[in-house]
Amino acid sequence: MLTGFTKPTSGTAYIDGMDIRLDMGKIYTGIGVCPQFDLLWETLTGREHLMFYGRLKNLRCAALDRAVEQSLKSVRLFDGGAADKRVAEYSGGMKRRLSVAISLIGDPKVVYMDEPSSGLDPSSRRALWNAVMSAKQNRAIILTMHSMEEAEALCDRIGIMVNGSLQCIGNSKEMRSKYGGTYVLTVTTAAGKEEVVEQLVRSLCPAANRVYHISGTQKFEMPKQGLRISQVFQAMEHAKSWLNIAAWGLSDATLEDVFVKVAKESDISSV
Structure with a gap:
């Protein structure tokens, strides 16, 4: 139009x-x-x-x-x-x-x-x-x-549309702050160690939510509020040896994460 x-x-x-x-x-x-x-x-x-x-x-x-x-x-x-x-x-x-x-x-x-x-x-x-x-x-x-x-x-400004309706608008920093208030912890270990890793993550952050799990690799969403990044780094570095961790990483929520979250919330509210 x-x-x-x-x-x-x-x-x-x-x-x-x-x-x-x-x-x-x-x-x-x-x-x-x-x-x-x-x-x-x-x-x-x-x-x-x-x-x-x-x-x-x-x-x-x-x-x-x-x-x-x-x-x-x-x-x-x-x-x-x-x-x-x-x-x-x-x-x-x-x-x-x-x-x-x-x-x-x-x-x-x-x-x-x-x-x-x-x-x-x-x-x-x-x-x-x-x-x-x-x-x-x-x-x-x-x-x-x-x-x-x-x-x-x-x-400079981003708007997310779901089902033809504008759900939110703002710059990338604002949107990540509002909808992506989590860190994403990714841990790859040998098979059979997944449950121990999950227990370790929950000891660091009881509110952690596992969002991905396949072939020894797990991803956890960890709310930023009350979480100390230094504590996560210390725990993961210490666990490297006895848990046989092949790789791990901590990242901020991406715009892709924001888009998925906004889309899911919109679908749930429209049901």
Whole structure:
């Protein structure tokens, strides 16, 4: 609805003071969209795509050439002749980066990106993140994604939606503080030692909750309140020898943990 593909059945939204029900013709020149699936012409080159979309944003002559060059450089499609290759010769990562460049050309004030790094290898994903990070300085970018790692890397504010309803919104620190008030202790031991490890963990934190157990590896959620990290470290280091602990680690709750917890609570409350 915000990008004009579907009309709202009720209510409205305003972009730069313009109503999406009445002013989409004007709004289009000030927004950029990167859909989840690439909408590209395989017979055109990357440069030709950006020339076309740049003209739609009212760019002309030297200003258009500068914007195209800048866009190609921002997503690493300028060097090596990539800009003048037909899109049919592009890899999946190159196509994705071109879609992001298209959404950013013309200096839009609002940009929508749906799963921008979907299907990319780690190197291409990092390059794309850098392009988005540098682009967000002077505009609002709205990202939809499933990757909490990506959300934490790119977003100033994060909202979690479950069953079409917004459950919470805030920055990553606020959300971890509110919904992830636990440490996660992971312990890997030889088979047959699991119960002893569980007893040790509960002696350190009676409220500990085992959330994972397979092949000698266990994960425990331990409430932060009243827990001394130094005590956990001392106990685990001391237990290494007599419990034959192969590996252990203590970590803070991640955004992924927050997402799972919020989703579970929402499902329970909707029953």
